[in-house]
Amino acid sequence: DAMVIQNPRYQVTQFGKPVTLSCSQTLNHNVMYWYQQKSSQAPKLLFHYYDKDFNNEADTPDNFQSRRPNTSFCFLDIRSPGLGDAAMYLCATSGTSGGSYNEQFFGPGTRLTVL
Amino acid sequence: GQNIDQPTEMTATEGAIVQINCTYQTSGFNGLFWYQQHAGEAPTFLSYNVLDGLEEKGRFSSFLSRSKGYSYLLLKELQMKDSASYLCAATDSNYQLIWGAGTKLIIKP
Numbered sequence A: 001d002a003m004v005i006q007n008p009r010y011q012v013t014q015f016g017k018p019v020t021l022s023c024s025q026t027l028n029h030n031v032m033y034w035y036q037q038k039s040s041q042a043p044k045l046l047f048h049y050y051d052k053d054f055n056n057e058a059d060t061p062d063n064f065q066s067r068r069p070n071t072s073f074c075f076l077d078i079r080s081p082g083l084g085d086a087a088m089y090l091c092a093t094s095g096t097s098g099g100s101y102n103e104q105f106f107g108p109g110t111r112l113t114v115l
Numbered sequence B: 001g002q003n004i005d006q007p008t009e010m011t012a013t014e015g016a017i018v019q020i021n022c023t024y025q026t027s028g029f030n031g032l033f034w035y036q037q038h039a040g041e042a043p044t045f046l047s048y049n050v051l052d053g054l055e056e057k058g059r060f061s062s063f064l065s066r067s068k069g070y071s072y073l074l075l076k077e078l079q080m081k082d083s084a085s086y087l088c089a090a091t092d093s094n095y096q097l098i099w100g101a102g103t104k105l106i107i108k109p
Helices: none
Strands: A004-007 A010-013 A019-025 A031-037 A044-050 A053-056 A064-067 A073-078 A087-094 A110-114 B003-005 B009-013 B018-025 B032-037 B044-049 B053-057 B060-065 B070-075 B084-091 B097-099 B103-108
Touching (some): A019 A031, A019 A110, B018 B032, B018 B084, B018 B103, B032 B060, B032 B070, B044 B053, B070 B084
Parallel strands (some): B009 B103
Antiparallel strands (some): A064 A073, B084 B103
C-alpha cells in the first residue's frame, strides 16, 4: 500500500544532542511537509518542500533544519534539542502545492522526548 | 491575522449525533478540511469542502458556509471508536493549511 513512513516512532535524546528524524513516502508526491505538534495544540508547520524547493516558515527556529535528497525521502535535523522541542513530529505529503485540492497524507509521527 | 476557532472539548453519548463547529479567518480561501486524530496517532483525512453546502460521507457529514466563514462536522450514530480529536484546517490563498487546535470528542456509553 502507498504510504508515508516515519522512523523512529519514538526517539529519546539528551538536551543539546543532535537528532535526525526520517520520513519516506511511496505516494510519489512532490510536496513534503514537517509539522511539530504539542499536546492539545494544532500542528505547527515548520517547513515544506515543493520538489527540491525548500520553504521555511518565518517562525521556525534555526535549530531545525531539513534535507530532501530525493522525492521519496525527507529528514528533519534538530541540531541542539531543548526541552521545549519535545513534541510529536509529523511528516505529510501532498500531490501538489497549489491550484487544486491538496489533501495531505500523514505519517504516523515520531514522538521526541528530550531528557 | 489568520485564525481557526473550534471548541476545545465536547462530550456525547454512544448512538447519538454530535456537531462540531469551526469558524475561520484566512487570507483568501481555497477550501476547508476536517481530519480525525486519535491520541498519539497522526491525523487522517475525513472531508474537504470548497463550495457552500453539505457533503455527506456515511456517518460523517461536513458543511461549509463561505460567506459566514463557518463549517461544521456532523457525526451520526456515534461509536466508541469515534472518541478522538477532530481538527479543522482552512486553506489560504497560498494553499497553505491553517490548523485549528482540534476538538477532543469524548463518547460515553
